[in-house]
Amino acid sequence: MNVPEHVLTMEETLEFAEQAHAGKPQLALALRLIQNTGVLTRRVVQPLEKTLRHPGFEERNRVYEVxxxxxxxxxxxxxxxxxxxxxxxxDAVIYVSCTGFLMPSPTAWLINTMGFRPDTRQIPIAQLGCAAGGAAINRAHDFCTAYPGSNVLIVSCEFCSLCYQPGDDSVGSLLSDGLFGDAVAAAVVRGSGGTGMALERNASHLIPHTEDWISYAVRATGFHFRLDRRVPGTMxxxxxxxxxxxxRHGWDIxxxxxxxxxxxxxxxxxxLSKFLDVDQHAFRHSRATLAEYGNIASAVVLDALRRLFEEGMPAPGASGVIAGFGPGITAEMALGSWTCGTARNGTRVGQAASTPALQRDLARATTGGTTWTA
Structure with missing residues (x-):
């Protein structure tokens, strides 16, 4: 996982919140919530002084494009x-982002500038928020199942700092100001070959009548994040x-x-630890991402998987789950087993060639990602 160069600490977040919203009755609660997020540092695409200014929606979207x-x-x-x-x-590029808007999708620019074939399918996902990382994996799995042997590139580009709204001072807005960070991640899902998570089953679920619990109010000043107080209880x-x-897959969650x-x-x-009866240690990779980078929206699951690789890959056949949650309230879930093979000859050890797998990206660039290869 790679991130922008500008670092924002929790201490700096608390300081600017106290200065910008001094005297507001909700400030004390918001500060306590920020301190309890577990977010120690975040990365942003602009220096803090620029991040805190609002030059207008047009300029922010220009920064997003650049x-x-x-x-x-x-x-x-x-x-x-x-x-x-x-x-x-x-064979297909899935581009996920909820923090900027371009049309045509950035997939067109990538195809034109990076040597992808003109017949590469474009699959932009723009409105699933934090759930989009899981959704991209699942749609890549579906694509490789429909077109055996295909390869799908996933790109997650989230610049949450460009959605900062100085005038918003609700508890949810103040909490989000101390929670979200910026990151870019990439992943490849191969239809055959590779070492990583072999995707076996996926599913989506929408909690009925919760579409206004996580949302954007789109105004002249851009995207205004809205968070309902009931969201923390959705697990x-x-x-x-x-x-x-x-x-249904024959496993015990x-x-x-x-x-x-x-x-x-x-x-x-x-x-999740409580309701699934899973030890807290099982979520160490997700917690490490949260502490080091904050909530980086759709890129969280990519970075958590990178950490799993770097810790030491699971044994072949090890079972696992990927889950992303976001607006809707939407859950995107995938199950799979760890597989070890080689990408060079297009085969995989111990897995059917039609089962897409995920591999990680060890990128160490200026803002990078995680690669799953199937």
């Missing part, structure tokens, strides 16, 4: 290298959904070998 075009190519190149593939080997209804998915979970905040992980 920074995304600067930071995505290097991460993608590393992802392809780790997957032992070239741009011409990619109680979602935990049984995860359990049912694993049961509380007895898997690894867990790659979107860390929207510490309570999500605390509640």
């Amino acid at each position: 920074e995304s075009k600067k930071l995505c190519p290097r991460v993608i190149e590393q992802a392809l290298a780790n997957a032992e593939l070239h741009a011409r080997d990619i 109680e209804p979602l935990a049984p959904v995860l359990r049912d998915l694993a049961t 509380g007895n898997l070998d690894f867990y790659i979970i979107h860390a929207g905040g510490p309570r999500i992980l605390d509640d």
Whole structure:
């Protein structure tokens, strides 16, 4: 995982919140919530003084375009290298982001500038927020299942700092100001070959009538993040959904070998530990991402998987789950087993060639990502 160069500490966050919202009755509560997020540092695409100014929606979107075009190519190149593939080997590009808007999608620019084939499918995902990382993995799995042997590139580009709104001072807005960070990540899902997580089953779930719990108010000044006070409690209804998915696959959700979970905040992980009867240590990779980078939206699951690789890969056949949560309230979930093979000859040890797998990206660029290769 790679991130922008500008570092923002929790201490700096608390200081600017106290200065900008001094005297507000909700400030004391917001400061306590920020201190309890577990976010020690974050990275942002601009220095703090620029981040805190609002030059207008047009200028912010221009910064999004400039920074995304600067930071995505290097991460993608590393992802392809780790997957032992070239741009011409990619059959679809999934681009996920909820922090800027470009049309045509950045997928068109990537295809035109990085050597992808003109017939490469473009799959932009713009409105699933933090759940989009899991959704991208699942749609890549679906694509490789429909078109055996295909390869899919996933790119996550999230510059949450460009959504900062100085005039918003609700508790939810102040909390988000201390929670979200910026990052770019890339992943490759191969239809055959590779070492990583072999995707076996995926599912989506929407909690009915919760579409206004996490949302954007789109105004002249851009995207205004809105967070309902009920959001932290959503793991109680979602935990049984995860359990049912694993049961239908013949697995026990509380007895898997690894867990790659979107860390929207510490309570999500605390509640999942309780409701799934899983030891807190199982979520160490997600917690490490949250502490070091904050909530980096769709890129969280990619970075958590990178940490799993770097810690030491699971044994072949180890079972695991990936889960992302976001607006809707939406859950995107995937189950799979660890597989060890080689990408060069297009085969995989111990897995059917039609089962897509994930590999990580060890990129160490200026803003990078995680690569899954199937």
